[in-house]
Amino acid sequence: MGKHLTARILCLIVLPLALYTATYAVHFMVLNKSGPGDGFFSSAFQARLAGNNLHNASIPEHLAYGSVITVKNLRMAIGYLHSHRHLYPEGIGARQQQVTTYLHKDYNNLWIIKKHNTNSDPLDPSFPVEFVRHGDIIRLEHKETSRNLHSHYHEAPLTRKHYQVTGYGINGTGDSNDFWRIEVVNRKFGNRIKVLRSRIRFIHLVTGCVLGSSGKILPKWGWEQVEVTCTPYLKETLNSIWNVEDHINPKLPNISLDVLQPSFPEILLESHMVMIRGNNGLKPNDNEFTSKPWHWPINYQGLRFSGINDTDFRVYLLGNPVVWWLNLLSIALYLLSGSIIAVAVQRGAHLPAEVEGLSEVLLRGGGQLLLGWVLHYFPFFLMGRVLYFHHYFPAMLFSSMLTGVLWDTLLRLCAWSLASFSLASSIHVLGVLSLVLGTAYSFYLFHPLAYGMVGPLAQDPRSPMAGLRWLESWDF
Numbered sequence: 001m002g003k004h005l006t007a008r009i010l011c012l013i014v015l016p017l018a019l020y021t022a023t024y025a026v027h028f029m030v031l032n033k034s035g036p037g038d039g040f041f042s043s044a045f046q047a048r049l050a051g052n053n054l055h056n057a058s059i060p061e062h063l064a065y066g067s068v069i070t071v072k073n074l075r076m077a078i079g080y081l082h083s084h085r086h087l088y089p090e091g092i093g094a095r096q097q098q099v100t101t102y103l104h105k106d107y108n109n110l111w112i113i114k115k116h117n118t119n120s121d122p123l124d125p126s127f128p129v130e131f132v133r134h135g136d137i138i139r140l141e142h143k144e145t146s147r148n149l150h151s152h153y154h155e156a157p158l159t160r161k162h163y164q165v166t167g168y169g170i171n172g173t174g175d176s177n178d179f180w181r182i183e184v185v186n187r188k189f190g191n192r193i194k195v196l197r198s199r200i201r202f203i204h205l206v207t208g209c210v211l212g213s214s215g216k217i218l219p220k221w222g223w224e225q226v227e228v229t230c231t232p233y234l235k236e237t238l239n240s241i242w243n244v245e246d247h248i249n250p251k252l253p254n255i256s257l258d259v260l261q262p263s264f265p266e267i268l269l270e271s272h273m274v275m276i277r278g279n280n281g282l283k284p285n286d287n288e289f290t291s292k293p294w295h296w297p298i299n300y301q302g303l304r305f306s307g308i309n310d311t312d313f314r315v316y317l318l319g320n321p322v323v324w325w326l327n328l329l330s331i332a333l334y335l336l337s338g339s340i341i342a343v344a345v346q347r348g349a350h351l352p353a354e355v356e357g358l359s360e361v362l363l364r365g366g367g368q369l370l371l372g373w374v375l376h377y378f379p380f381f382l383m384g385r386v387l388y389f390h391h392y393f394p395a396m397l398f399s400s401m402l403t404g405v406l407w408d409t410l411l412r413l414c415a416w417s418l419a420s421f422s423l424a425s426s427i428h429v430l431g432v433l434s435l436v437l438g439t440a441y442s443f444y445l446f447h448p449l450a451y452g453m454v455g456p457l458a459q460d461p462r463s464p465m466a467g468l469r470w471l472e473s474w475d476f
Helices: 004-029 264-280 320-348 354-384 389-417 422-453
Strands: 058-060 070-071 080-085 097-102 111-115 135-140 148-155 163-168 182-185 200-204 210-217 226-231 243-248 254-256 304-305 316-317
Touching: 004 264, 058 243, 200 243, 243 354, 316 422, 320 354, 320 389, 320 422, 354 389
Parallel strands: none
Antiparallel strands: 058 254, 070 080, 070 111, 070 243, 080 097, 097 163, 097 226, 111 135, 135 148, 135 182, 148 163, 163 226, 182 200, 200 210, 210 226, 304 316
8 A cells, every 4th residue: 555655646746746847947947038028027036037127137225215216016917016198087086197007117117216305306416325214204206207106085996995096296296195104014114125125015194095906907098007006904915015126326336136036946936826817817809709618518609710701711619519519418418327326326226237337337437527527617617717618628528538438338238238139239339330420420511610611601502611500609
C-alpha cells in the first residue's frame, strides 16, 4: 500500500506539477521583454522585464514634494491612477474631469505631489528638499491637465454608497476637497515613504473616505477603464492600497531597483492570479457572438468564425448534430436506466452474473463519466465572464464517453436477452456500426461548415447547405 501511494503521489502529482512549473520557467525565460500588458503586473514583476522603465532602473528611494509619480493599485489587474480631459456625463455625479485606473503606461498616469496649503514649486533650487512623511496632508495634481485629485459627497458612477472621485481646479488651485492624508500601512507617523516598497492609503480629509478602485469597468463614456471611488468603509483591502512606482525628482539621488526583482515562485503565483482575474473579467466585443450554457448541450447555436455574405469564405463552428443530440439522449437514458438498476440492487433483486457485471460497468464507469460531465459543465452557470460555444468541449468529451459506455452496455444486454435467437450475437456489432455510420454521415452532411462554405447562403435553395438548417437558430 505504501509503494502504491508513493507511486501515485510521484507520478500523478509531483511529476505533472514539475512539468507544469518547468513549462512556466521556460515561458518566463523566453518572454522576458516589456509589452503593452505590463500594467497588469506588480511593480516588482515589471522590474524584471527588459525594456520596461523599471528594468535596471535607478530612481529616488524616498518620496519628496514636487516629485512626478505614478500611483499603482496593489490589487492585481487594476492598474494606475489615471485621469484625462473627458468629463463625467450629465447625471453621473458632478460634471467634472474623470478619474479612473488604467492598465497601460500612459502620460495621463502622471501626478505631481504637492503640499496642501501652498502653490510654490518645491523643485525650485532655492527650496530645500522636503520629504513626504506618513500622516502628511497632501495634494495630488494631474500633470497633463493641472487638475487636483478631488472627492465629494456625490455618489460614485457604478458603486452605490461610495463617493465620486474627480479632477477639479484650475492650474492646481481648487478647494479643501482636494486634500488627502497619506498613510503608510503598519507604519508610525513621521516615517518617510519609500518608492515601490511602501504600501500607502489616501484618506480624504473632508469626507474621511479612502481612495480605492472597485474593479468595475466603466461604460463607453469612461473608455471602459476601471472605476475609482472613495469608500467610506475604512477596512484595509488591496483595492484601497497603492504604491508609488515611477518617481522623478532631479533634486534626489537614485538607487538601483535590482533588489526588488521577485523569485520564481512569486512570479509564478502572480502570473496565475493575473490570468484568473483577466479571464473572469473578459467582456464581449461589439457585434461578437456569445452563447449561454444552456445552448451548448442542445446544439442551439454555433459560432461564426468568418464570412457574413454569399461572396465570403464562411466557416461556422457547430456540433455534429447526431453526436450532440445522441449525447443528450444518452444522459437522460443513463439517468433512467442507472436509477432502475440502482433501485433493483438496493432492494436486493437477484441479477444474473452477466447482467450484474454489465450493471456494475454502467453504474461505476458511467457514474464517473457523468460526474466529469457535471463538473466540466455546470460551473459555467456561475460565471460572470463572456462565454463561447467551445467552453462546452471538455464536458462534451465526457458525455461522448458516457454515450459509448451506455450504448455498449445496452446493446450487450439486448444481445444477452435475445440469446435464444440466431441473430443475437450480431445485435451488438450492428448497433455499434449503426452509431458509427450515423455519426460519419452526419459529418459528411455538415462538413462544409468546418472546411468552409462559398456561394449562396443556407436560406437559398441553390446553397449546398439548403435544407440543413434544422434549427432556426443555426445562422450559417
